[in-house]
Amino acid sequence: MANQQIRSILIAGGGTAGWMAANLLATRLRRLPIEITLVESPEIGTVGVGEATVPAIRDYFKAIGVTEAEVMQASQGTVKLGIEFRDWRAPGTSFFHPFGRYGVDAFSVPFHQYWLKRRMAGDETPLAEYCLPTQAAMRNLMLLPPDQPVNDLGVFDWAIHFDAGLFARFLAQRARDTLGVRHVQGTISAASRDGESGRIASVTLSDGRSLEADLFVDCSGFRSLMLGQTLEVPYEDWTHLLPCDRAVAMPCAHGDELTPYTRSTAREAGWQWRIPLQHRVGNGYVYSSRHISDDEAAATLIASLEGEALAEPNMLRFRTGHRTKVWEKNCVALGLAAGFLEPLESTSIVLIQSGIERLLAHFPDRDFDPSLADEFNRITALEYARIRDFLLLHYWGGQRGEALWQECRALDLPETLAQRIRAYKGAGKLPRFEWDSFQPPSWLSMFAGFEIIPARYDPLADQFTTEELGGTFAQMRAAIARAVSLAGSHEQFIAETWAVPAAQHSAPQPA
Numbered sequence: 067m068a069n070q071q072i073r074s075i076l077i078a079g080g081g082t083a084g085w086m087a088a089n090l091l092a093t094r095l096r097r098l099p100i101e102i103t104l105v106e107s108p109e110i111g112t113v114g115v116g117e118a119t120v121p122a123i124r125d126y127f128k129a130i131g132v133t134e135a136e137v138m139q140a141s142q143g144t145v146k147l148g149i150e151f152r153d154w155r156a157p158g159t160s161f162f163h164p165f166g167r168y169g170v171d172a173f174s175v176p177f178h179q180y181w182l183k184r185r186m187a188g189d190e191t192p193l194a195e196y197c198l199p200t201q202a203a204m205r206n207l208m209l210l211p212p213d214q215p216v217n218d219l220g221v222f223d224w225a226i227h228f229d230a231g232l233f234a235r236f237l238a239q240r241a242r243d244t245l246g247v248r249h250v251q252g253t254i255s256a257a258s259r260d261g262e263s264g265r266i267a268s269v270t271l272s273d274g275r276s277l278e279a280d281l282f283v284d285c286s287g288f289r290s291l292m293l294g295q296t297l298e299v300p301y302e303d304w305t306h307l308l309p310c311d312r313a314v315a316m317p318c319a320h321g322d323e324l325t326p327y328t329r330s331t332a333r334e335a336g337w338q339w340r341i342p343l344q345h346r347v348g349n350g351y352v353y354s355s356r357h358i359s360d361d362e363a364a365a366t367l368i369a370s371l372e373g374e375a376l377a378e379p380n381m382l383r384f385r386t387g388h389r390t391k392v393w394e395k396n397c398v399a400l401g402l403a404a405g406f407l408e409p410l411e412s413t414s415i416v417l418i419q420s421g422i423e424r425l426l427a428h429f430p431d432r433d434f435d436p437s438l439a440d441e442f443n444r445i446t447a448l449e450y451a452r453i454r455d456f457l458l459l460h461y462w463g464g465q466r467g468e469a470l471w472q473e474c475r476a477l478d479l480p481e482t483l484a485q486r487i488r489a490y491k492g493a494g495k496l497p498r499f500e501w502d503s504f505q506p507p508s509w510l511s512m513f514a515g516f517e518i519i520p521a522r523y524d525p526l527a528d529q530f531t532t533e534e535l536g537g538t539f540a541q542m543r544a545a546i547a548r549a550v551s552l553a554g555s556h557e558q559f560i561a562e563t564w565a566v567p568a569a570q571h572s573a574p575q576p577a
Contacts, residue, residue, distance in 0.1 A: 070431040072100055072280045078254055078269065078292060079285035080106035082230055083401030083418045085237035087283050089130045090422045092245035103277065104241070105269065107253040117230055117341045117348045118146060118328045118412035121165050121223035126419050132240070134226070135563070140236040141228035142344040144560060145326045147203040149411070151515060153332040156465050161515030162200045162327070163411075166222025167507050169196040169542055175526045177218075178510055180535050182494050182523035187532045191539070193514040198222060198546050203327045207550060208559035219545055225412070227328065227341045227348075250277065254286070257296040265396040265434070266292055280432050283425075284399040288406070293389055293399040301405075304387040307458055307477065309357075309470065310336045310408055314364045315350035315380045319373030322347075326556040330410065333366065334358065334468045337410065344560060346376055352408050357470045384408075386454075392446045393439040398425050405450055410457050413503065420449060448501040455483040456504045456512075462487075463516035487518075494520040 075091060077084050088104050095102070127137055137143060148164035155161070169177030181193055194200045199222040202209055211222050241247040252271035260267040268278040269292075284292040293299050305311055320342070329340040336353030351367040358366075364379045388405025392398065400421045407413055424445060428438040461474035462483075479487070482499065489495040490513050496506035530538070554562075 070433055071098070072429070072431060074101045074103070074279040075281045075283060076269065076277055076279035077102070077104040077283040077285055078257075079287060079401075079403070080104060080234065080238065081285065081287070081401070082234050082237075082415060083287075083403070084283075084285035085234050085241060086126070086415075086418050087285060087400055087422050088241040088247045089237050089245065090126070090419075091283075091426070092241060092247050093130050094426050096245070101248065102246075103248040103250055103279065105250045105252060105254055105271070105277065108251055109253050117343065118149075118227050118339075118409065119225045120412055120416050121225045122416050122419060123225055130240075137228065137233065137236065138226065138560075141232040142346075143226045143228040144324060144342055144344060145208050145556060146225040146227050146328055146412075147199040147208070147222075147326045149328045149330055150203075150325075151330050151332070151460075153466070154330070154337075154460065154464050155516050161511070162194055162197075162204065163508060163511040163515070164197050164199040164203065164222065165224055166197055166199040167218050168193055168510065169539075170218045173526070173529055175524055175529070176496070176506070178514075179494055179524040179527040180530065181539075182520060183527045184532060184535050184539065185519070186523065189536070189539075191543075193510070195543055196539070196546070198549055199224070201546055201550050202553050203325070205550065205553075206323050206325055206556050207553035208326045208556040209549070209553040219542060220549075227343055229343055229345070250275075254291060257282075257292050259296065263395070264297075266296060280396065281430070282397045284397055284403040285401055287402045288384065290389065290399060290403040292397050293392070293394060293403055297394045297397055299389045299391050299394050301385065302387045302390050303385050304454055305385055307454065307480070308386040308408060308461070309354045309473065310352045311384060311386070312355050312360065312363070313350050313352045313382045313384070313408075314360070314367050315348070315382065316364075316367055316371070316378070317346045317348055317376045318371040319376060320347055321372030324557045324560065326559075328412065332464060332466060332471075335363070335470050338367065338370065339409065340372075347372060350409075352410070354470055357468070388447070388450045391439070391443050392421070393425075393442045395439075396430075396434050398442070404446070407450065407453050407457060410460060411453070411504070413453050416503070417449070417453075421446070445501055449503060451480070451482065452499060452502050452504070455480060455486070456508070458483055459487075459509075459512050463512060463518065465516075491518060491520055493522050494524060 077087050084104055092102050127134060148162055150160060150162050152160045171177050198219055212220050215221050242249050254269045255272045256270045258267050266282045268276050270276050282292055324342050331338045335357035338351045341348035351363050353363045384406045386406055392404045401418050424442055428442045430438050464471050489497050496509050
């Protein structure tokens with residue numbers, strides 16, 4: 067077995083995907099005699115617009131041995147407590163998807179079942195008033211979760227916004243200088259396959275250099291140079307379900323508050339993001355080319371900028387979906403080379419992260435046992451499908467009147483999503499499926515935000531009377547209000563937190 071160990075890994079492409087892979091692979095494999103090489107073309111730019119993350123990114127920082135403060139300082143980062151959705155249900159409405167829970171469960175009955183009981187009795191208090199990070203974020207306040215929450219009101223998480231280009235630069239320097247990753251600058255012009263096994267044997271650069279490896283990691287972006295082009299793995303296209311196929315991105319100067327959340331605003335033919343960084347604001351319009359032209363989309367985005375434009379519009383085209391196999395023979399794809407799901411819930415980077423972790427969990431030797439790739443691909447397909455369903459709920463739940471939104475409401479939904487909708491509309495149930503990326507509170511935030519109310523609540527919620535619940539609910543709201551009153555502004559938090567150990571900052575305890 068020893069002589070069959072992987073001896074070399076070649077990562078094709080830099081950017082966020084390539085350098086994230088280089089750092090985590092080099093960290094986890096550091097005690098093995100494996101040479102890791104990353105080939106990056108100075109001639110090919112990266113998409114570089116993904117600036118919002120989910121809380122799992124902080125697990126990645128820990129895994130590679132860096133702190134949040136180091137990343138935030140290097141990438142002009144800010145805090146993200148969740149996403150505000152404006153005009154999605156209808157123009158003039160808004161709701162918030164937090165990285166946290168709602169209320170406090172009791173007697174194994176989820177809190178929202180008690181909330182439904184109160185609502186059906188006439189209590190119109192929004193679900194959002196029972197979520198601490200939502201209440202803080204909507205006031206542009208920032209607080210970190212306590213190490214030992216008093217109760218579920220203090221159970222929440224946080225992510226970050228960062229400049230993707232600066233983040234990749236930070237990772238590149240660390241990979242080269244600290245972890246010993248070999249960095250080759252050059253453009254890959256072709257990949258050759260072994261005639262007997264069909265595996266990739268080497269890549270050829272435009273200057274004639276040839277590089278061999280045992281394991282290849284395709285981070286070549288939408289080109290999918292090795293997995294898609296060389297190994298000819300087909301693409302499963304989900305455009306019929308998620309109709310947006312283009313985006314225009316454009317940074318601008320600050321003209322609004324430094325909010326601790328991403329904002330997603332529904333538009334006639336798609337939606338617009340706003341991501342505040344320390345030095346600028348990231349903006350973009352994700353849209354369907356069947357419902358608006360590129361020029362109209364760019365004009366819509368430019369007209370809505372809160373400050374001076376800092377670059378020309380960056381036009382992007384994409385197909386939602388993924389390669390039918392993300393691991394084929396001796397090649398594993400990450401990032402855009404593997405697939406694409408629009409950044410509505412900031413899942414692009416977490417898919418890179420989970421892909422690297424999954425490769426390490428199924429790490430091969432040079433025999434490349436097919437069972438490893440089979441399980442890797444099974445899990446990956448499930449992960450993509452679960453996220454697809456969550457994104458699709460956003461479009462299906464909207465009540466806007468434009469053609470795009472009407473078409474989305476009329477879609478023949480995947481059975482996995484239809485099952486979730488039936489379970490919630492019937493009795494407020496929030497089923498959990500294998501490899502769910504989004505947990506019940508996230509699904510609940512969407513259903514409640516779109517004002518989808520079940521036909522009935524859980525009969526076990528009758529363990530408390532409506533009056534008893536009224537007093538308990540008032541106490542929860544008061545506890546959240548006390549915690550929020552002790553929080554500081556997000557801007558102040560950014561200025562102070564990265565100058566001192568983050569461990570000294572914790573959330574006021576809701577009691």
